[in-house]
Amino acid sequence: MSAIKPWANSTAYWMQEGPDQDVVLSSRIRLARNIVGLPYPNFQSDQQAEEIIEKIQQALPRLKEETENDWQILSITGLSESARGIMVDKHLMSPALAEREKQGALLLRDDEAVSIMLNEEDHLRIQVLHSGLQLEKAWNLADKLDDILESQLDFAFSDTYGYKTACPTNAGTGLRASVMMHLPALAMSQKLGPLLTSMTKLGIVARGLYGEGSEAFGHIYQISNQISLGKPEKEILASLQALIRQIINEERKTRKFLFSRIPIQLQDKVGRTLGMVKNSYIMQNKEAIRRLSDLRFGLELGILDNLSYEDLNHLMVKIQDAWLNREEDDQDENRKNRPGIKRAQLLRESLAEVNIISQ
Amino acid sequence: MSAIKPWANSTAYWMQEGPDQDVVLSSRIRLARNIVGLPYPNFQSDQQAEEIIEKIQQALPRLKEETENDWQILSITGLSESARGIMVDKHLMSPALAEREKQGALLLRDDEAVSIMLNEEDHLRIQVLHSGLQLEKAWNLADKLDDILESQLDFAFSDTYGYKTACPTNAGTGLRASVMMHLPALAMSQKLGPLLTSMTKLGIVARGLYGEGSEAFGHIYQISNQISLGKPEKEILASLQALIRQIINEERKTRKFLFSRIPIQLQDKVGRTLGMVKNSYIMQNKEAIRRLSDLRFGLELGILDNLSYEDLNHLMVKIQDAWLNREEDDQDENRKNRPGIKRAQLLRESLAEVNIISQ
Numbered sequence: 001m002s003a004i005k006p007w008a009n010s011t012a013y014w015m016q017e018g019p020d021q022d023v024v025l026s027s028r029i030r031l032a033r034n035i036v037g038l039p040y041p042n043f044q045s046d047q048q049a050e051e052i053i054e055k056i057q058q059a060l061p062r063l064k065e066e067t068e069n070d071w072q073i074l075s076i077t078g079l080s081e082s083a084r085g086i087m088v089d090k091h092l093m094s095p096a097l098a099e100r101e102k103q104g105a106l107l108l109r110d111d112e113a114v115s116i117m118l119n120e121e122d123h124l125r126i127q128v129l130h131s132g133l134q135l136e137k138a139w140n141l142a143d144k145l146d147d148i149l150e151s152q153l154d155f156a157f158s159d160t161y162g163y164k165t166a167c168p169t170n171a172g173t174g175l176r177a178s179v180m181m182h183l184p185a186l187a188m189s190q191k192l193g194p195l196l197t198s199m200t201k202l203g204i205v206a207r208g209l210y211g212e213g214s215e216a217f218g219h220i221y222q223i224s225n226q227i228s229l230g231k232p233e234k235e236i237l238a239s240l241q242a243l244i245r246q247i248i249n250e251e252r253k254t255r256k257f258l259f260s261r262i263p264i265q266l267q268d269k270v271g272r273t274l275g276m277v278k279n280s281y282i283m284q285n286k287e288a289i290r291r292l293s294d295l296r297f298g299l300e301l302g303i304l305d306n307l308s309y310e311d312l313n314h315l316m317v318k319i320q321d322a323w324l325n326r327e328e329d330d331q332d333e334n335r336k337n338r339p340g341i342k343r344a345q346l347l348r349e350s351l352a353e354v355n356i357i358s359q
Numbered sequence: 360m361s362a363i364k365p366w367a368n369s370t371a372y373w374m375q376e377g378p379d380q381d382v383v384l385s386s387r388i389r390l391a392r393n394i395v396g397l398p399y400p401n402f403q404s405d406q407q408a409e410e411i412i413e414k415i416q417q418a419l420p421r422l423k424e425e426t427e428n429d430w431q432i433l434s435i436t437g438l439s440e441s442a443r444g445i446m447v448d449k450h451l452m453s454p455a456l457a458e459r460e461k462q463g464a465l466l467l468r469d470d471e472a473v474s475i476m477l478n479e480e481d482h483l484r485i486q487v488l489h490s491g492l493q494l495e496k497a498w499n500l501a502d503k504l505d506d507i508l509e510s511q512l513d514f515a516f517s518d519t520y521g522y523k524t525a526c527p528t529n530a531g532t533g534l535r536a537s538v539m540m541h542l543p544a545l546a547m548s549q550k551l552g553p554l555l556t557s558m559t560k561l562g563i564v565a566r567g568l569y570g571e572g573s574e575a576f577g578h579i580y581q582i583s584n585q586i587s588l589g590k591p592e593k594e595i596l597a598s599l600q601a602l603i604r605q606i607i608n609e610e611r612k613t614r615k616f617l618f619s620r621i622p623i624q625l626q627d628k629v630g631r632t633l634g635m636v637k638n639s640y641i642m643q644n645k646e647a648i649r650r651l652s653d654l655r656f657g658l659e660l661g662i663l664d665n666l667s668y669e670d671l672n673h674l675m676v677k678i679q680d681a682w683l684n685r686e687e688d689d690q691d692e693n694r695k696n697r698p699g700i701k702r703a704q705l706l707r708e709s710l711a712e713v714n715i716i717s718q
Contacts, residue, residue, distance in 0.1 A: 264640050264641050264700060265640075265641060267640045268639055268640035268641045268642075268703065271638035271639060271640055272635045272638055272639050274634075274638055275634030275635045275636070275637050275638030275639070276631045276634045276635045276638075277634070278634050279630035279631055279633055279634030279635075279715060280630060280631050280634070281623050281624075281626045281627035281630055282623050282624060282627045283627075341623060344627070356638060
């Protein structure tokens, strides 16, 4: 059994090729669960937090046996700042968990396809992350893991409304299903605003790249169900999936339309971005996200060579401060400028062979 | 004797290598002269204009003989719109002359180093254009040509104040000496404004790329004497030259200073520009001038490979609509977008081999 070190590389299970990856980066199922008889993490003592983790520890052998996977618990306190940052950037844990210095922990499957946050807002948050649009597959796995864990742990449950959670918006199924979508064409053609508004009425919500409260950089939107109560999981998933399908079609249609109407302008936009990124020597994070989004658009339009969605997914992690500073000496006084310089160098080197395909 | 066709190529005499070319693109001497007994062009009939040109015609054999050059008179009316445009962009004639449909003409030396505008604002405007900072050499040539022409023509002259001109600001010597300077560092460091203001007090004026009334695009400034009266030519030239020397030193000092303080930011600026221009598919004129200015700055800083000042001078002509449209069918309805597309293509191809030198 070797140690799982997700911070040692920039790859993640969800980054590989997946269905509908021209629009959907990844699909995530998250189940919130709490253990009977112990207060929610926001109200627990360090010792009570420890108790939770011990209970999980006891459930581990059975989990390993039934899943035929290796699993490991990583305590937040044992992780360096950059290790935590990298895991947040890989979407293995939330920024909130990264800040739970003493109490938080992450139960991770060896292939990083499943990460179970311990003592985040709830005692357990089971997360399954798959590439592209694979909500159902992710759900099936999460459901199975939930069953295995429930056979070992006493989950707080009410016959009236279902699983109990720290925040009532998660109660009931405890389910949050979400997909990360890249919607440049809808954004460019001013169709996104109305679409997002109409979604809200259906109980579907759009957020930025890093979940709640984060801005939508680079035309990447996390779209998820708002309501987890009063409907069975399959129904929640089905209506979300139907909407996602609709957005995918709309985005694809709009791309086609734009490319038929302003092909040179789009080629110009993508070409300039590529040329600029390949020849930049300093670049800040927000700009890099925007540039990578424009390159993804180029890939989606089929006008870039020697570049894959997987490459771009990795780069989205590698351009982050956490990855760039992973070997950095904190004492260094030139540190302030460094990430920008290292980021530009990384992008120059990573994209050196990428070319625009002339029409 | 072959025909002189300055519109058939984008090169010009003044574009070759010259002294101080890292700051000074070209030096120009212009002498305004008028012929006794005929009204100034703004007040003349077509027939009187014709008379002027006939007088010049008669002076031609002697001019050819004494200069050992071929000379030719091109009437404006015989030139296509794009031919005129190209000659304006090459600084062989002013935009005002290009519009003198019936009356205007250009007397051109075969190597294009001298162009004498006929029936522009004055009857004759002798123009000598040299590369880099060569005011004195240009003056000597202009002075010699003036003597040759004066031996054939009766120039309007007052013993009190000198040569008579249509506009009193040109009277006296009839001399306007000007240099085209590239001043990106002074502009970037906000030093240019105060400098230009203090110059005005010395009777020196700064204009944009295409003379009076034109904006200063791409940090290129035409700096010339304002006053042509009351001082001998040599004195006017000496004081202009002294000021130009000062500006050259100031610009060079500022470049050095900037490059020592923010080397990566400058390399980033030049690199991004190069990358963008090499990968653009549509570009408007003003942007192209700005980009070429930034590349010139890169050349001046010594961080660009496979590029010369001469290349950039040619490109400044080639990116203009006149050159891009020289073979264009006016009836074409896609014409509107064309120059932008052709301009981008020209720049992509012309700069394909240019690279940034990593520090």
